Amino acid sequence: MATNSIAPANVARLSDDRISHDLLHPVFHTSRRFYLIALLLTVPILAAIGAFLYQAYAGIGVAGITRPVFWGFYITNFVFWIGISHAGTLISAILRLANAGWRRPVTRCAEAITVFALVIGASFPVIHLGRPWLFFWLIPYPSERGIWPNFRSPLLWDFFAIGTYITGSLTFLLLPIIPDWATVRDKASGWRKRIYTVLALGWRGTPREWRRLEMGMRIMAVAIIPVAVSVHTIVSWDFAMAPVPMWHSTVFGPYFVAGAIFSGIAALIIAMAFLRKFLHLEEYLKPIHFDNLGKLLLLMSLLWIYFIFAERLTVWYGNQTSEMAAFWSIQRGKFAILFWTMVFCNFLIPFPILAIKKLRTIAGTVIASVTVVIGMWIERFLIIVPPLEHKYLPYAWGNYRPTWVEITITAGTFAAMALLYLLFVKFVPIISMWEFKAGQHVPPPSPERISALSPVQPGLQSTLPATDSEA
């Protein structure tokens, strides 16, 4: 195999055979541990489905939501999962457009998170409905009642935005999988070969096909970014459009998008760490990837604390009676523990870990990511519940206490995410093989570019990028 690059001797260049073998191994071989984990994950999922059916049958009163807190755990989860879904867009689309080669092993992991998080997130508007069997009334179709949905409602905008985003993300995920499915088809036998022959759509690899695939990817990368920004902005407008103290804020759009990207990167790091460990992908998901993503996570953490500060400062300074009730209840009242936990989890713990290079190891970034995921869930909860508990008329203030139904369903969705991801890893090579191999074959940079690259850093020798496209 000709290596048309001038890699220094200490960079491991993986052969195509090695890459195919490593990345196809999970597709062709199923360990007992896989079945065990899959089985364990179905338990909370079945419990969640049972809880939901019970709720649909007995009435939504079995959940803890009440007057005045008409939205609770379910909408928290909705916003949380739609937020997590912004992982794929950032990594795949933006890094693709920025021509950052280190994204190659990471894109598919991220895009898969996006699709599954969207599917789970989009199920919550149905779960939280009082009459979920009528959810289809949000779809604009000519009904026999002669009435259409209300396009002035932010919930309709949600429907369109999330629908567009799911379509876009699925396309973005599935298009580059086709060549890899062709590879699986060629190497498989028996029933696997039949399935993958169908899935590969007869892909061969002619220049015609490649050109159109790449053009399609480029268009999708450009198109999916504004869609992703609009999706979480529109989700934030579910709150900002209502005259609830501390909801009716113009900062919600950008604030939510930043928070979404923040939680998305954290989820991606966690997923990558699991993949690296359980699928033995140490040669592919290298410390440099966690380092780069860790830096992005640090950036988003700073952006998050900026938004929190800006929002709370404006409320505090404005000193409007109606808003201050909710404000103090979050900062000093019964939500204080949650609030300060959130600040710890989203900023005070991740910031030193991610800012200090020595601590920004794989383990460090994973710890920071876990705290961020926890912190961001708490943040969604604190955005929704305390303002609803303290609206304009104090006589109508109330309390929210989640019941086992809501907790079970929440736990079930986390398990569902894990199970969907697990099944995805089984049927699709989780690292894009053709993109990874193509990254290894990129021609060497010119001498001017080489001198412009950063100098060798001790301690990172095995991950030193030789070309601008690092494997």
Add this chain to the structure above:
Amino acid sequence: MNAIYGLFTDSDSAGQAVKALRMASSRLHIKADGIVVISPEPIEERIADLPKERTPMPWLAALGGVLGGTAGYMLATFTQRTYPLPTGGMPIVSLWPTGIVMYELTMLGAILTTLITFLITARLPNYRKQLYDPGISDGKILVGVADPDCNCRAELEQQLYQEGAQLVKEFSNRRSDVEGEGQS
């Protein structure tokens, strides 16, 4: 169709082979679009002599976006006007919510158009027996000649081996010639 092809291990030798075939095309009676290249990753930039593939996909995607936006506008305004229900002192049809629906459907139109254009112009799915070699999945690049002139077969084979082909095979998807293996 009938083809003779060689499997090359890297893009440099494959590029040389394409160049050589092109230069010998009159001698070996190779048709203008008879040179076939199939690769496990996009190599168009690295092989200079291939005809450049052009696609109108971006224009079609933009057109799809425009159609989507128009559909969004018509959906929002038409439906709200046929059954006008005043809410919150707001006008029945106003720019802001209509604009949001138009925007989302514009993006959806662009995305769906891209997907459909891709499938149609790349001619997928295509399950018929076509020129292909499973060695491509192992990283080999296939360079061959489609429907070669009968008399020049041996010369073609020789040419391909000369350029560094690891293996030269024949492919046929006509029921009449069963000779040669091109598929596994």
Add this chain to the structure above:
Amino acid sequence: MAYRWGMVIDLDRCTGCEACVAACHAENNIATVGDAAAAQGRAMHWIRVERYWEGEFPNVRAWFRPIPCQQCDAAPCEPVCPTYASYHNADGLNAQVYNRCIGTRYCANACPYMGRYFNWFNPVWDKPLNLQLNPDVSVREAAVMEKCTFCIQRIKAAEIKAGMEKREIKDGEFSPACVQSCPAGAMVFGDLDNPDSEVSRLSRSVRGTKLLSEVGTFPKVTYLERESSRGDE
């Protein structure tokens, strides 16, 4: 013939007896929810009476504010409903269409007056209380939002009768259950567009205020402030 129904509540006359609450329950088939649910905040009182204490012991005073749905002209609950279950009808009322409601509860979050009530479960009337249900009003099922309608069944009945007799509705010809039942005469109901109606006259009173007017909802319920609370100007 379009009317614009409004209400005036005189806070100086309200004694907090809650006869209006009871009458509303009886007229509109509103169920009681039980101790546990009420403690959770799930009581359904389309009109509720809020009680406020003033002063230090022994000079303590209680005063009361009955709050029905304010039937706002710029109601924030209306644009947010995805199925048009909450919309503004021709009489200026905020109409709630139970059949369209799928239970997103967005309207209840948007209402600054907390005037909306949700059916968390199917309402239950133990026998023989089911015999007391008003046949003019529907019984709502679980997961449907409901609220004060200014007794729209009485409004419609009066409009139909007046239409058949080819005349306009006279002021005071009918009233919602709460207004009818108030022993202190604290509540007045009528057509705000009719300059001679009592409600129209009282809503222009110098004591007239609107609740949460700063939110910009333009409610149609005018509260006449208590003389004692107006202070020394």
